[in-house]
Amino acid sequence: MNKFLWICAALMGLFVTGESLTCNTCTVGITGKCLFTSTETCDNSTPHCYWGELVFNISSLVRVQLRGCLDTARCNQTEADSLLTTGYTITRTCCSTDRCNGATSLQLHLTAALGTALMIVWSTWSQ
Template sequence: MMNRIMLGVIAVIGFFTLSEALTCNSCKVGVLGKCLLSSKVDCTTPMNNCFSAKAEFNVSEFLSLSTSGCTSDCNNTSGTILGAGYTVTKFCCTTDLCNGASAVQLSMAGVLSTALLASIWSSYIL
């Protein structure tokens, strides 16, 4: 009887250990709704949600940045960067590739200027 219980416990642990990780679309930096460099990533515990997020700056609705990937935090946030207010809206989901991301080709100048903004932004968002 005890052997059957132990085998049952081991089987359940094995089932959860062998289950596949959640796969999400990842975008480190997106501008105007388009991802600059997209990829797919496998989430690790405790980041068990795919997400897509958009940061809008209060001074201009035109200027917005986006990102996507894996997260454990699905809360919307707000704050200030260099005196400018921003609001981050997150959408979270829990199925493979549920956080769509599209890629676009940009000029090198566009990529470099966006990378500078993203490095400042990512330290506040993530």
């Protein structure tokens, strides 16, 4: 029975590591508050969560917050560009755990939770 539990634990570990990253999204955020929030599942081309801040050069008071999935090359970078002759700077910071870019509470994967519950039940039966 002990070998069976270890095999189940190994299989559950494979399922947990094979899941895609889930990130918070914020398409428009002003003064630190997102107006339109949701979540998205990242793919292989954008494997990191990020939070970013866009600041217009004309006034540092105009700051726009952004969140979502991002590719590795643009992680932890600051870029400067312009939009209709107005310059701006955008800084993006990346992280690599589920909803690490602004989640208010720790979320446990359903797979890990079910695996833990099954292991507890099986361990009590084997005694």
